[in-house]
Amino acid sequence: MHTGTVMVLPLPPQHEQRAEDAARARVRLVPTRRGRLLLTGLAFLLGLLVAAAVLLTVDLPAALAGTESEQPVTITVEAGDTLWGYAEEFAPEAMSEQEFVAEVRTLNHLPTGRVTAGQQIELPVPGDASR
Structure with a gap:
């Protein structure tokens, strides 16, 4: 049987961990102009897909044309x-x-x-x- 040596790293003290969490809580993400355009484009495409799905399932052209x-x-x-x-x-x-x-x-x-x-x-x- 082979036994090896394992190195155990100590956990950081609790007060250091709380300081990192507090620093992360204060971080605020601000989207860039390109990020805002990308999000707007994705929302627009999602809206188009939903509208197309509704039109295909409801069969609106037949409803407008009449029976x-x-x-x-x-x-x-x-x-x-x-x-x-x-x-x-x-x-x-x-x-x-x-x-x-x-x-x-x-x-x-x-x-x-x-x-x-x-x-x-x-x-x-x-x-x-x-x-």
């Missing part, structure tokens, strides 16, 4: 159908039949209120009266 149910309804005109008949059937309560016919004409670029059998036209949705 598919808010798209105009496309129908095929049958023999004997008129825009006034569609107005009676599909016009929202807040919209008069005359306003509905005008909206359909504008939406489909119709020069007159006449439609022919087989023609496809779009009808406005109830929440789309602002056009």
Whole structure:
């Protein structure tokens, strides 16, 4: 068995250790101009990452564009159908039949209120009266 010699260093006295702790407590870090710019840039990038993550998870573009149910309804005109008949059937309560016919004409670029059998036209949705 081999025994070696170990050197044990004495601990510093308690009063010296307290003086070092007090000196450290008085030290104040002051960031340089470059350090402040770096911290500002990191905070900005972190904000961009959080905003991008929120937009990707919330799917905000789809919410702003609206759901598919808010798209105009496309129908095929049958023999004997008129825009006034569609107005009676599909016009929202807040919209008069005359306003509905005008909206359909504008939406489909119709020069007159006449439609022919087989023609496809779009009808406005109830929440789309602002056009």
